[in-house]
Amino acid sequence: MTGRSRDRRPYEWDAAAYDRLSEPQARWGRTVLGRMVLEGTETVLDAGCGSGRVTEELLDRLPRGHVVALDASASMLEEARRRLARHHDRVRFVRADLLDLRPSALGRDHPVDAVLSTATFHWVTDHDRLFANLAMVMRPGGRLVAQCGAEGNLALLLDAVRSLGVERAGTWLYASGEETRRRLDRAGFVDVDVWTTPEPTRFDDPAELADFLSTVILREHLFTLAPDERRPFVDRVRAAMGEPVVDYVRLNIVARRGP
Numbered sequence: 001m002t003g004r005s006r007d008r009r010p011y012e013w014d015a016a017a018y019d020r021l022s023e024p025q026a027r028w029g030r031t032v033l034g035r036m037v038l039e040g041t042e043t044v045l046d047a048g049c050g051s052g053r054v055t056e057e058l059l060d061r062l063p064r065g066h067v068v069a070l071d072a073s074a075s076m077l078e079e080a081r082r083r084l085a086r087h088h089d090r091v092r093f094v095r096a097d098l099l100d101l102r103p104s105a106l107g108r109d110h111p112v113d114a115v116l117s118t119a120t121f122h123w124v125t126d127h128d129r130l131f132a133n134l135a136m137v138m139r140p141g142g143r144l145v146a147q148c149g150a151e152g153n154l155a156l157l158l159d160a161v162r163s164l165g166v167e168r169a170g171t172w173l174y175a176s177g178e179e180t181r182r183r184l185d186r187a188g189f190v191d192v193d194v195w196t197t198p199e200p201t202r203f204d205d206p207a208e209l210a211d212f213l214s215t216v217i218l219r220e221h222l223f224t225l226a227p228d229e230r231r232p233f234v235d236r237v238r239a240a241m242g243e244p245v246v247d248y249v250r251l252n253i254v255a256r257r258g259p
């Protein structure tokens with residue numbers, strides 16, 4: 001990774017906490033994975049594999065296939081390596097920024113037969129470049145199956161954060177279905193299907209909600225605060241939310257790389 005890439009995302013994840021808390025993402029990931037048509041022998045790129053929970057289920061669908069588990073975060077890749085150790089002969093771990101992705105990063109796994117990506121694309125703020133890079137590493141006809149935050153994602157939660165005087169709690173792009181469809185067309189994808197689904201997610205345990213907000217949604221903003229200010233800020237966000245419901249809206253993508 002270049003220094004410039006690191007500058008885009010200066011804050012590391014707490015990968016062990018993410019692995020423990022990411023039940024919502026794992027549940028959605030399972031649904032997204034269910035949309036992949038696989039024979040079991042393919043090589044699939046998991047673009048933004050995180051701690052590897054969804055990657056593990058992808059590997060179960062590929063008994064004679066391979067996975068490239070790619071992520072920009074060293075801590076996430078370390079956690080994924082631990083989780084996927086028993087599959088070591090069928091997984092290649094790649095630390096790379098999706099915005100700088102090149103075929104050479106995939107070694108002999110280039111070009112991949114398909115790309116799976118869950119809960120990642122909204123962290124990548126240039127989708128034209130992202131889709132062009134993915135197209136570059138896929139074989140013609142290969143499928144892209146993905147899900148990320150959509151336009152309107154977390155609108156109520158971010159209102160609650162704004163009510164505390166914080167205009168922008170993180171760096172993300174919640175794209176609309178229409179603009180995503182246009183971007184995929186421009187990047188050379190065909191048979192493009194894009195749709196959004198509301199996924200309001202309730203946390204009945206206040207401590208779990210606080211940990212989830214700290215680890216996932218407010219992660220970047222908390223790094224700008226002194227350590228002893230972080231938990232009080234999260235508690236104020238929880239109070240401002242009213243109902244303990246995170247108003248997720250997901251953007252779903254199924255497409256094929258054109259010839």
Ligand SMILES: C[S@@+](CC[C@H](N)C(=O)[O-])C[C@H]1O[C@@H](n2cnc3c(N)ncnc32)[C@H](O)[C@@H]1O
Pocket residue numbers: 013022025026029047048049050051052053054070071072073076096097098099117118119120123124
């Ligand atoms: C919320 S996690 C999702 C992990 C996993 N796919 C899941 O569904 O649980 C988002 C992941 O995207 C990775 N990520 C964000 N921006 C990235 C980029 N530009 N290039 C590569 N990985 C990126 C993060 O490091 C993180 O591991």
